Amino acid sequence: YTQPVFSCQFSDSAGYxxxxxxxxxxxxxxxxxxxxxxxxxxxxxGLGKSTLINSLFxxxxxxxxxxxxxxxxxxxxxxxxxxxxxxxxRGVKLRLTVVDTPGYGDAINSQDCFKTxxxxxxxxxxxxxxxxSGLNRRHIIDNRVHCCFYFIxxxxxxxxxxxxxxxxxxxxxxxxxxxxxxxxxxxLKERERLKRRILDEISEHGIRIYQLPDADSDEDxxxxxxxxxxxxxxxxxxxxxxxxxxxxxxGRLYPWGVVEVENPEHNDFxxxxxxxxxxxxxxxxxxxxxxxxxxxxxxxxxxxK
Amino acid sequence: xxxxxxxxEAAMSELVPEPRQKPVVPMKPTGINASLLGYIGxxxxxxxxxxxxxxxxxxxxxxxxxxxGLGKSTLVNTLFxxxxxxxxxxxxxxxxxxxxVEIKAIGHVIEEGGVKMKLTVIDTPGFGDQINNENCWxxxxxxxxxxxxxxxxxxxxxxRKKRIPDTRVHCCLYFISPTGHSLRPLDLEFxxxxxxxxxxxxxxxxxxxxxLEEKxxxxxxxxxxxxxxxxxxxxxxEFDEDLEDKTENDKIRQESMPFAVVGSDKEYQVxxxxxxxxxxxxxxxxxxxxxxxxxxxxxxxxxxTHLQDLKEVTxxxxxxxxxxxxxxxxxxxxxxxxxxxxxxxxxx
Numbered sequence: 001y002t003q004p005v006f007s008c009q010f011s012d013s014a015g016y017x018x019x020x021x022x023x024x025x026x027x028x029x030x031x032x033x034x035x036x037x038x039x040x041x042x043x044x045x046g047l048g049k050s051t052l053i054n055s056l057f058x059x060x061x062x063x064x065x066x067x068x069x070x071x072x073x074x075x076x077x078x079x080x081x082x083x084x085x086x087x088x089x090r091g092v093k094l095r096l097t098v099v100d101t102p103g104y105g106d107a108i109n110s111q112d113c114f115k116t117x118x119x120x121x122x123x124x125x126x127x128x129x130x131x132x133s134g135l136n137r138r139h140i141i142d143n144r145v146h147c148c149f150y151f152i153x154x155x156x157x158x159x160x161x162x163x164x165x166x167x168x169x170x171x172x173x174x175x176x177x178x179x180x181x182x183x184x185x186x187x188l189k190e191r192e193r194l195k196r197r198i199l200d201e202i203s204e205h206g207i208r209i210y211q212l213p214d215a216d217s218d219e220d221x222x223x224x225x226x227x228x229x230x231x232x233x234x235x236x237x238x239x240x241x242x243x244x245x246x247x248x249x250x251g252r253l254y255p256w257g258v259v260e261v262e263n264p265e266h267n268d269f270x271x272x273x274x275x276x277x278x279x280x281x282x283x284x285x286x287x288x289x290x291x292x293x294x295x296x297x298x299x300x301x302x303x304x305k
Numbered sequence: 306x307x308x309x310x311x312x313x314e315a316a317m318s319e320l321v322p323e324p325r326q327k328p329v330v331p332m333k334p335t336g337i338n339a340s341l342l343g344y345i346g347x348x349x350x351x352x353x354x355x356x357x358x359x360x361x362x363x364x365x366x367x368x369x370x371x372x373x374g375l376g377k378s379t380l381v382n383t384l385f386x387x388x389x390x391x392x393x394x395x396x397x398x399x400x401x402x403x404x405x406v407e408i409k410a411i412g413h414v415i416e417e418g419g420v421k422m423k424l425t426v427i428d429t430p431g432f433g434d435q436i437n438n439e440n441c442w443x444x445x446x447x448x449x450x451x452x453x454x455x456x457x458x459x460x461x462x463x464x465r466k467k468r469i470p471d472t473r474v475h476c477c478l479y480f481i482s483p484t485g486h487s488l489r490p491l492d493l494e495f496x497x498x499x500x501x502x503x504x505x506x507x508x509x510x511x512x513x514x515x516x517l518e519e520k521x522x523x524x525x526x527x528x529x530x531x532x533x534x535x536x537x538x539x540x541x542x543e544f545d546e547d548l549e550d551k552t553e554n555d556k557i558r559q560e561s562m563p564f565a566v567v568g569s570d571k572e573y574q575v576x577x578x579x580x581x582x583x584x585x586x587x588x589x590x591x592x593x594x595x596x597x598x599x600x601x602x603x604x605x606x607x608x609x610t611h612l613q614d615l616k617e618v619t620x621x622x623x624x625x626x627x628x629x630x631x632x633x634x635x636x637x638x639x640x641x642x643x644x645x646x647x648x649x650x651x652x653x
Contacts, residue, residue: 108438
C-alpha cells in the first residue's frame with residue numbers, strides 16, 4: 001500500500017487544517033483491517049447457485065460437492081451451510097462468507113422451508129445484539145447476513161407462490177437481491193417479459209427488495225440508472241473456460257453457440273458483480289441501520305428492557 | 306375400429322386380462338409359399354385396414370403434466386404442428402396459478418394424408434405449483450380412472466355403440482425440470498403412483514439449458530433414479546412382445562429416454578431453410594435438429610412409430626387392469642344406467 005501523495009501546495013496555505021485527509025485514513029485503516037461480508041444464497045436445487053457464486057468470486061467454494069438424489073431429498077429438511085473464503089485483490093482483503101440453504105424448495109410440501117432460514121437470520125441478529133450490549137466490544141464478530149441473493153427459476157412465468165412467501169417473510173430482515181438464474185434458457189424477449197412480470201408481482205405483493213442508493217456526485221449517474229433498470233439481474237454462471245477468438249473465457253458451449261458469462265450482451269452477470277462489489281459498504285450499512293435496528297427495537301420492546 | 310371390438314368380446318369372458326395379441330399381419334409370400342398356385346390377395350387386408358382407419362379416423366388422448374412454465378403447451382403444439390394447446394403462459398394471462406390441480410381437456414380434429422385424428426390434449430394446470438404439493442397427483446389419477454370407468458360402462462351396456470368413444474388417456478408426458486442435478490421428490494412420487502395406471506413418457510423440458518455433457522449426465526442420472534425406484538415408464542419392459550420389440554425398445558429405454566426436448570412455434574431462416582427454433586444472442590436453437598435436441602426423436606416415437614402401441618397398451622393392459630379390479634371389487638358390476646330390467650341378464 002503506498003502513501004497517498006498530497007499536493008504540496010496545501011500543507012503551506014493558511015487555514016488548512018488537514019482533516020480533508022480523513023477519508024484516506026479511514027480507507028487505510030479499513031484496508032488494514034480487511035472487510036467482512038456475508039452473502040446468503042437461496043433458491044431451489046439446480047438453479048446454478050453454486051456455479052454462479054464460483055463465477056462471481058473466481059473461486060471454487062464447493063470442491064467436493066455431493067448432489068443427493070430425489071429419494072434422499074424426500075427426507076431432507078432445509079440446512080444452513082456457511083463457507084468462508086479469503087479473497088485478496090490489490091492489497092484489499094475480503095473475508096467472504098457464503099451461506100447456503102440446501103433443501104430449500106425441494107420437498108413436496110415446502111410449507112416450512114423458510115422457517116429455518118428466518119431462525120438463522122434472527123439468531124445472527126440476536127448474537128450481535130448480545131455482543132453489542134456486552135462489556136468487551138472490541139472484537140464483535142459480525143455474522144449478520146448483509147445480502148441475500150434470491151434465485152428465481154427462469155422456467156416459470158414469474159414468481160412462484162413460494163418465492164412470494166419467502167420474500168414477504170424476509171424483506172424486513174435482509175437485503176433481498178432477486179436474480180433470474182440460468183438466464184441462457186431465455187431469449188431476449190422472454191427475458192424482458194419475465195423481468196417485467198417479476199417486478200409487477202413484487203410491487204403487487206408489497207415486497208421490498210434492495211434499492212440501489214442514488215448516485216453520488218462522483219459516480220456515473222447513467223451507469224447507475226442502467227444497473228437499476230436491469231433488476232432483477234438475469235445471470236449465467238460457469239465453472240468452465242472456453243476458447244473464444246483466441247481468449248479463454250468463462251462460458252457454456254452449446255451446439256448452437258457459446259454463451260459468454262462476462263459478455264453484457266449475453267446476460268447481466270457483470271452488472272450483478274459490479275453492483276455487489278461497489279455496494280458492499282451500503283449493503284452492510286442498510287443491514288445495520290435498517291434490518292438490525294428493526295430487530296433490535298422489536299426485541300427490546302418485547303423484553304421490556 | 307373393428308379389431309378393437311373383437312378383442313374386447315374375447316376378453317369379456319374372463320376376469321383376468323389375457324395377454325394381448327398382435328393383430329395378424331400377413332407376410333409377403335416367402336420361399337415356402339412361393340409355390341402358391343396363384344395370388345390369393347390375403348395381403349390386401351392391410352390396405353383394407355388402412356382404408357378403414359382413414360375413414361373412421363382415430364382418437365388419441367395425450368396428457369401433459371409438469372410444473373407451470375416448463376413449455377408443455379408449446380411442446381404439444383410443436384408435436385402436432387398445430388395450435389392444439391392453449392398456452393397458459395400468455396405472459397398476459399389473466400388467470401393466476403390455480404389453487405388446486407385442474408384437468409382441462411381440449412379436443413381438436415387434425416387431418417394428414419387423408420387420415421383424421423381426433424386429438425385431445427389434457428392439461429393439468431396447478432400441478433406442482435403450490436407451496437404444499439402433497440397428493441397433487443390425486444386429481445390426475447382420479448381423472449384417468451374416470452375415463453376407464455366411462456369406457457367400462459359403455460362396454461357392459463346391452464345396446465353398445467358401434468364405436469365406443471375413447472377418452473382414456475393413451476399417453477402421459479411428464480415434464481422434468483432441467484436442473485441438471487436429479488429428479489425432484491415430486492417427480493418420483495407422481496411417477497410411482499401413475500406409472501401403474503397410465504403410460505408415462507418422461508421428457509426433460511427446456512433442454513436448451515444444458516450443454517451436451519450435462520444432458521448426457523442428467524439423463525443417465527434420471528434413468529438410474531427411475532430404475533432404483535422401480536418406476537416403469539413407457540415402453541414398459543414387461544410388455545415387449547417379441548425380440549424385435551425388445552431390441553428396439555431396449556435401445557430407446559436405455560439410451561434415448563428421457564427425451565431432452567425443446568419446443569417452439571416460431572420459425573427462423575437457417576442456411577436458407579425455414580426452421581422451428583429459438584433465437585438467442587449466441588445462436589439459433591433448431592427444434593428439429595438432432596444435434597441440438599431430441600424433439601424429433603420424441604415426435605417420431607410418439608407419433609410415427611408407437612402411436613398405435615400406446616393405444617393398445619392402454620386398452621389391453623391399463624384398462625383391463627382397471628376393469629378386473631372393478632369387477633373383483635364390487636363383486637360385480639359398475640352401476641348400470643338401468644332402463645329396463647333386462648340389462649341385468651346380460652352382465653357377467
